[in-house]
Amino acid sequence: MADMAAPALEVSQVTMDFGGLRAVERVDLVVRPRETVALIGPNGAGKTTLFNCITGIYSPTQGRIQLTAADGRVMALKGLKPNQVTECGIARTFQNIRLFQNMTVLENVMIGRHCRLRSGIFSAILRTSAMRREEAQVVKESYRLLQRFGLARHVNEFAKNLPYGAQRRLEIARAMATEPSVLLLDEPAAGMNAQETQELVTMINQLKASEGLAILLIEHDMRLVMQLSDRIYVMDYGKLIARGTPQEISRDPAVIKAYLGEEEQ
Amino acid sequence: MINIGEIKKSLLSALWFMLLTFPIMVIRVNTIDHTIQWRWERLVWVGGAVFILSFAWRYLLRRRQASARQTVMDIQTRGLVSHLLQRPREIFQTPSVRRPAMGLALVFLLALPLIFSWNRTILMTNVLIYVVLGLGLNIVVGLAGLLNLGYAAFFAVGAYSYALLNHHFGLGFWTVLPIGAGLGALFGILLALPVLRLRGDYLAIVTLGFGEIIRLMLENWNDFSFGPSGIDNIAPPGLFGLSLTLQQTHTFIYYLMIALTTLTVVVVRRLENSRVGRAWVALREDEIACQAMGIDKTKAKLSAFALGSTWAGTAGVVFAAKQKFINPYSFTIWESIMILCIVVLGGMGSIPGVMIGGLIMVLLPELLKEYADYRWLLFGAILVLMMVFRPGGIISDVRKAYAFEAEEEEPHHG
Known part of the structure; x- marks a missing residue:
């Protein structure tokens, strides 16, 4: 049972203040390996802010964020820079697609490999054999990843020229290139049609099965959330108002109130 | 119509x-x-x-x-029109056309001092110096997307390091060349450290200020830099202790610049398709996503500034040796803008573009000497036209395309 496993990502009592505004208040959240957890809530509830706290874009005012790698190493993420967080093993996608528009699809994925590679300026200038080997390796790995995500035929195209659904897939492929143990998806299905959403569900399930990946996702598409997630956290006004299985959440009076207002359903 | x-x-x-x-x-x-x-x-x-x-x-x-x-x-079904537009570039990229064309260009460049007069050779040396400067600035502006309006300062650092070391300690050209490059890199890092957090307009203003500080310092710190009167009698580069006539020296410097330009092109080409170069381009494209992909923004910015100014320092040393006399007026804001124009006009991030940009920006004023008064007006007009009709520059940046065997069947998704 998933609940028994040690948490991959553990967020405890995280608070984020912007001046006088408390965007996130004492949030506790746990994601275990091979688990898909959804974070839902009305617009402005603080979901993306929490993502930014976890990934190091913001440094939380209070609280603790801890990552346990597959090999058992425990890392405190609070106060790390975003690139260090990524190195620890957290990858993310963005609510508004943030691909490197004027780079090719392959290069986008190769950038994802950046933090796992070592060659520097001098080895690049001298084209040392180690550097050439590393380059050949990264090209091969990145191409494989593109094949897995059904993007191989776009390999040399600029990212900006991809159709919308493919751009979303590329963002996930790029995140996977960093070899994460926890994947954060910020509204992965936004703007997708029904078929694309269904493909996304299949893809996320495959990722979960094959990599032992822990997935935390923010999403507004309730059908997708109910289909995908093992557990759901609900936020409103910066606080967690409910947590539980999809069935429990769909019946929770606090959630219904947050989404639909005071009236009885 | x-x-x-x-x-x-x-x-x-x-x-x-x-x-x-x-x-x-x-x-x-x-x-x-x-x-x-x-x-x-x-x-x-x-x-x-x-x-x-x-x-x-x-x-x-x-x-x-x-x-x-x-x-x-x-986008998906490449039509006839866009295919035809792609043609010239494709034709040039086929090896059977590209290699002879490049060889011919190289032979022409090598034979230039033999064919043309002495003055033309000096002019071409100038072109090459600006091409190296353009390629250096291209690392900072074109690849890493950091607008630097004080680039002439690093050029000055190189030129003055040779002039002063030669004047005070009698150090030779070949000793100072690496020192000038190193000092250029050092000043690049010195400028980059305080501006790491800045982007876009703010960065441009600070670099502009930095360029002016260096120039004003050279102009006013008489004990150090001999002020506006500059430094005279800078030794020309030595060639195995041979004594060369003035004309031979200029020919020698010309060949030296060809070698230096070739080196620059090779280094920049290797860098732009390496791990470091990709990190620069990613930084230019999206700073937040770049960090989220595990790239250390600080390191990327510092290395871009350092490597960019290395070339300015190197070119500065050659410039001082060629001119034999330097003063602060060779390193004004206009110089920075001129180099920036080379990069923007030629095509940001594109090596052949910058080379063509350098050629145009140096040769055009020379050809239109009678209209010297209208020089900046003309440049302004050209830049406006370029921005409207060809924002990517004369030759816009192309990213490297990788070839894969088509054997693998794409697993269908869904």
Whole structure:
């Protein structure tokens, strides 16, 4: 049972203040390996802010964020820079697609490999054999990843020229290139049609099965959330108002109130 | 293509310009005879010229928009039109055309001092110095997307390091060349450290200020830099202790610059398709996503600034050796802007683009010497036209395409 496993990502009592505004208040959240957890809530509830706290874009005012790698190493993420967080093993996608528009699809994925590679300026200038080997390796790995995500035929195209659904897939492929143990998806299905959403569900399930990946996702598409997630956290006004299985959440009076207002359903 | 609306708009602009320029173009007051001369024929000229220009402008703009729409439509099914547009580049990229063309260009460059006069050789040396400067700035502006308006300062660092070390300690050209490069890199890092957090306009202003600080320092710190009078009698580069005539020295410097340019091109080419170069481009494209992909933004910015200014330092040393005399007026803000123009005009991030940009920006004023007064006006006009019709520069940046065997069947998704 998933609940028994040690948490991959553990967020405890995280608070984020912007001046006088408390965007996130004492949030506790746990994601275990091979688990898909959804974070839902009305617009402005603080979901993306929490993502930014976890990934190091913001440094939380209070609280603790801890990552346990597959090999058992425990890392405190609070106060790390975003690139260090990524190195620890957290990858993310963005609510508004943030691909490197004027780079090719392959290069986008190769950038994802950046933090796992070592060659520097001098080895690049001298084209040392180690550097050439590393380059050949990264090209091969990145191409494989593109094949897995059904993007191989776009390999040399600029990212900006991809159709919308493919751009979303590329963002996930790029995140996977960093070899994460926890994947954060910020509204992965936004703007997708029904078929694309269904493909996304299949893809996320495959990722979960094959990599032992822990997935935390923010999403507004309730059908997708109910289909995908093992557990759901609900936020409103910066606080967690409910947590539980999809069935429990769909019946929770606090959630219904947050989404639909005071009236009885 | 031609419709009444367009003609009407052009006609209106023509009338507007005729009205605006009427007082200065038409009326001429003769203060001696106390008469007014009406030069109506000039009004006709202004009207006609503006009408034609405006019409051509609109036509080109419309064509550009149409082609942009075309590429959007043809993302997946590449149409005939966009295919034809791609042709010149593809033709040049086939090895059977590319290699002989490049070889021919190289032979021409090598034979240049033998064919043309001495002055032409010096002019070409200038072109090459600016090409190296452009390629260096291209790392910072074109690849890493960090707008640097004080680039001439690093050029000055290189030039003054040779001039001063030669003047005080009698150090030779070949000793100072690496020192100048190193000092360039050091000053690049010194500038980069305080501006790590800045982007875009703010970065541009700080780098502009930095460039001015260096120039003012050179101009006013007489004990150190000999102030506005500059430094004279800088030793030319030595060639195995041979004594060369002035003319031979210039030919030698020319070949030296060819070697240096080649080195720069090779290094920049290798860098731009390496792990470090990709990190720079990612930084340019999206700073937040770049960090989220595990790239250390600080390191990327520092390395871009350092490597960019290394080339300025190196070029500065050669410049000092070539001029034999330097003073602060060679390193003004206009110099920085000129180098930036080379990069923008040629094509940001594109090596052949920067080379062509350098060629144009140095040779054009030389060819149009009679119109020297209009030089900046002309540059301004060219830049405006470029930004409207070809924002990517003469040769826009292409990213490396990787070839894969088509054997693997794409696993169908879903």
